[in-house]
Amino acid sequence: MTRIRVLLADDQPMVRSGLGMILSSEPDIDVVGEAGDGAEAVELARALRPTLVLMDVRMPGTDGVAATRQITADAFPAEHGTVARVLILTTYHASAAVYEALRAGASGFLLKDAAGDELVRAVRAVAAGDAWLAPAVTAELLAEFASRPERRLPEPAELNVLTSREREVLGLVAHGFSNPEIADHLVIGEATVKTHFGRVLMKLALRDRAQAVATAYQCGLVAPGTTPPPPRRPPRP
CATH class of the missing domain: 1.10.10.10 (Winged helix-like DNA-binding domain superfamily/Winged helix DNA-binding domain)
Structure with a gap:
């Protein structure tokens, strides 16, 4: 069984604790570290080589967008030689920050009020190379993509x-x-x-x-x- 190494990045300790409890109970998922802001997430990504970073999009200092841009760069290979993937956590549906995080290299996003089983499915999907876009807000996200001509x-x-x-x-x-x-x-x-x-x-x-x-x-x-x-x-x- 290939184990999924997850790094949690959120500025709220209680949120990290709750996420960690859910994920650590799964037989194929290991929570290898926790970060309280984007700068710490980048530092731990370099040190721990996680498979996936579960990243809050809004954090003080270096936010989730800037951290995602650095972590998904080639300079941060994961343990097995592939670039660590990022799954964005957000309380907003399709905010500009979520859009920018996807442009920065995130593989999807999950609402913070998602059920525990959806969290586990999202982590496994992104770790396997798939994307995860919260179904309830995909239409909003696509409208946001369509309205911005940068890419x-x-x-x-x-x-x-x-x-x-x-x-x-x-x-x-x-x-x-x-x-x-x-x-x-x-x-x-x-x-x-x-x-x-x-x-x-x-x-x-x-x-x-x-x-x-x-x-x-x-x-x-x-x-x-x-x-x-x-x-x-x-x-x-």
Whole structure:
């Protein structure tokens, strides 16, 4: 079992304690450190090499956005040679700070009032390389992406470079499916899903899953409020 090494960064000791209790009770998660502000989070990320940093977006001094930008840089490789991933904690739905944290390299965000089981699922998903966007506020987040022109996203016609299967995978990513869920939905292997999604990122010059979700909505591949297509069924013998 691959263990997930988590660093907690929040300026409220009681919040860190509660998060630590929930995560430490899981057999595959180790809380390796706690930070009270962004500067300490960066320092501990360098020293402890966590798999994932659970980061409060608003902290005194160095805030979560600035800390995320430093931690996700190549200078902070995790224990197994990959860059530590950041999951943002916020009490706000789709604030400008959350948007900036995603631009800074965060892999998703979770509301602080989320249930414990959702916290655990989010940590596991982000540690596995997926994104986690709180479903209740995804539409707000996408509107925020659409309203800010700083980072160019593909035009609708540019999706023509994708194969039909790559478009299917991108659409399911936008609907919030994880790689294992996409594999089950399309009746293909999880490694194949990762290959297809990697090609989507490469062909569209996207950085991560969060940008892929924004692209799928802004290019019209997926419309807000729609449901995913029905799962494929293997042919009967």
